[in-house]
Amino acid sequence: MNFIDLFSGAGGLSEGFIRAGFNPIAHVEMDNHACNTLETRLIFHKLEKEDNLRPYYNYIQGKLDRESFIKKYGDKEITSSVINLSIGGKNNKEIFRLINNLKPDLNVDLIIGGPPCQAYSLIGRARDKDSMLNDSRNYLYKEYAKFLIEYKPKVFVFENVLGLITAKKGEFFKNMKAYFKRIGYEIDYSIQNSADYGVLQKRKRLILIGWKKDIEIEYPVFDKIENNWTLDEILKDLKILKPGEKNNVTKYKSKTTKYLESFKLRNGVDFVTQHIARPHNERDLEIYKIAIDKFIKGKKLKYPDLPKRLKTHKNEKSFLDRFKVVNINGHSHTMVAHIAKDGHHYIYPDLKQVRSLSVREAARIQSFPDDFYFEGGRTAAFRQIGNAVPPLMAEAIANKIAELNI
Template sequence: MNFIDLFSGAGGLSEGFIKAGFNPIAHVEIDSNACKTLETRLTYHKLNEENKLDYYHDYLLEKLSREKFISNFSNHEISKSVINSAIGGENNTEIFKRINELATDREIDLIVGGPPCQAYSLIGRARDKNKMRDDSRNYLYKEYAKFLKEYRPKVFVFENVLGLITANNGKFFKNMKAYFKRIGYELNYSIETSSDYGVLQKRKRIILIGWRKDIDFKFPELNTEKEGDWTVNDLLTDLKILKPGEQNNITKYRDNTTDYLSKFDLRNGIDYVTQHIARPHNNRDLEIYKIAINKFEKGERLKYPDLPERLKTHNNQKSFVDRFKVVDGNGLSHTMVAHIAKDGHHYIYPDKKQVRSLSVREAARIQSFPDDFFFEGGRTAAFKQIGNAVPPLMAKEIANKIHEQLINE
């Protein structure tokens, strides 16, 4: 069964659907680094099918340049299928042309994707004097709908933040649902918590699923029973101890795998890991991190006004008082978001022995990306892609439920 991934980012949603048995026809994404990540990952899946993963490992181990890796082991179809373009306006004509060339006589069974969420997010609305009402991204669902009208997939999946429901007093969401119904789709939605799918973070998202009115389909009963009493420490303890700014791109594991990593296949069975790299921090930030960790170990959270005056740099001490936040190693992480690309203050490592913010690999694991998933573009670009992604473990469960129904239908 074939699918198109819109606003695809690094491909977290796509990773889940591929592992559930769906075949990607095209990914459409505006960020060039994310497009390179998609091409790398699609090449991984191709080599995996061909039982040639040794070549992929050579790339991860820097024995092959990316240019040689892509030219030797990717193919024209993969290259053409990753469409680096903004969705909307005149761009859609070229995007449709590219997809049609790839699809040939193959039916598009599914469209997935989640438009940028900044216009719907509570934080975005709080920062904007017009509550983001005039932001053009509020209407990207209409661009999404153009692909539904063009390809008439059996099912679509639309993922976004909870703020979508309340934006503009609920009018955007009401209009969106009515619009999708008007073009021929029944639909329903649920609010899903990623930790119910094995993802070790407190991440809630709206999952809207629509289906063509002429097919026998119903909103799936998603898996909401948490398996095991896993914690973030189950993700972290096998990785090498890092100093701030340490940039060893390839490191050996320092300990055996954990039950969690084995159960959800995050460690992949190889004996090394890439992108376990930490950003540098100045002395002031490190001192604040130590204070935050000490407080957290006593069961308290650091509030910005509680810092010594000499460590404060912001006059506003009423907004975002939790800007320095320790990840809960003995529980679930708070939600991973793209702001981690700006600084690591909101994602402090939960141990006084490693005073720093999370590494790229640690952030990726919290989002449930496997260790052999490589993010192109460098550290900052990787953090952005990770923060914007849909957790693959959650995506896979949703994909499995849809796959079951479509097979029966």
């Protein structure tokens, strides 16, 4: 089945569908760095089919510059299929034109994607004085629907945060469902937890699936797996890092683990990229040490517990857990894009390396394989990772869509 990915980000959702055998026609994304990541990954899949991944490995190790890599190993079909425009308004006409020029006679069987979730998220609503009610992103589902009207896919998959269900007392979600039905689609939804598909992260998401009214199918029942793995399985083979360490390419510290092997996160070569730690000031490092020490003792750090000299604001009632250690003995809490701004909510759980998570560690928690390369530098990579759909979860969804045989 041929698909278009809207609001693609770095391509976590698309990665799962490609693994399940689906064919990407186009990706539409407004962030330039994420678009570069998409191009890089599409070239990876092309070279993988050709059994010629050496040029890709050379590129992500810095042995080949981007211009040469794109020119020699990319092609017009790949570069043209990644459309760097924001969805909505006058842009839609141009996006339609660009997609239609790619493969004019090709049917679009499927559309996937989820609009930016900040307007629906509980955290976003709590931080905004108007509870995000006036945010234009509340209505991006109508822009998504315009692509359904234009391409008439058999099926679409719409992913978003749970807050969409309760935003404005459920009014947005009610209107959205009615809108999709009005343009010719039966819909149903469920709440899925990425941990049920092998991801070592507690991440619940709304998965809405729509299908044309003349197609007789039902919402799929997803096959969940028992996930007793712990975060230690995806951390212990990586090199010990100091805050601010910038070595893009490193060797693995130890052999692969059963988890990394079972879910194919290690890429079969003897190096890993983007195991990069952000720098921290002395105050943050001291707070991290306190947080890690409490974690080791089975306790959590609350902001009021900090010594007065380490506090920077007087509000001791809101966001008490702004310094949080990832649970090495279980699953991580939800990875979000805020990790691009600071690492306070993702502290590495070891007093031997006091810091926040590296780019590669965050990517692994989101179930991205080690051969997935994020363009744009450390901050851009963190933002892409935090915004992504975990590929393992995406693949489980894709497999069920494939089983519908439509």
